[in-house]
Amino acid sequence: MTGHQAGEATPLNCGWCGEEFAWGRVGRRPKWCSESCRHRAWEQRRAAESGRSAVEVVERVVVREVRAEVMPRGREWATVLRELALQIDRGRVYDRDLDAITESFAEVMRSLNRRDAWLRRGQS
Ligand SMILES: [Zn+2]
Numbered sequence: 555m556t557g558h559q560a561g562e563a564t565p566l567n568c569g570w571c572g573e574e575f576a577w578g579r580v581g582r583r584p585k586w587c588s589e590s591c592r593h594r595a596w597e598q599r600r601a602a603e604s605g606r607s608a609v610e611v612v613e614r615v616v617v618r619e620v621r622a623e624v625m626p627r628g629r630e631w632a633t634v635l636r637e638l639a640l641q642i643d644r645g646r647v648y649d650r651d652l653d654a655i656t657e658s659f660a661e662v663m664r665s666l667n668r669r670d671a672w673l674r675r676g677q678s
Contacts, residue, residue: 570595 563576568587575587586592626634638655641647647655 562579564579565574566577566584567574568591569585570591571587573587575584577584586595638647642652642655
């Protein structure tokens with residue numbers, strides 16, 4: 555026990571979001587800063603007990619399935635490349651993956667230049 559008196563606010567950290575919150579040292583020591591954090595922690599625990607893992611993991615599995623089935627075609631590549639640019643800007647692509655992406659992108663540029671040169675062959 556520390557020198558705190560009952561009623562004196564003690565800082566605690568929320569077990570869900572990690573935010574610091576004040577506890578008036580009355581009643582049971584709380585684990586969560588708010589009702590919504592308590593509820594989310596409960597949902598997480600319930601999901602884990604039912605054999606499902608955390609919500610984020612479920613999301614990742616869905617993304618992987620979509621990725622395997624949908625290969626962009628034609629103009630859809632423009633959308634995909636724009637999305638890639640956005641993800642790089644927002645830091646959603648790992649640094650370790652940038653070299654491979656740069657290499658593939660250079661290959662796309664070389665390919666576009668070859669195609670452009672081929673298209674211009676018949677002209678003038
Ligand atoms: Zn919280």
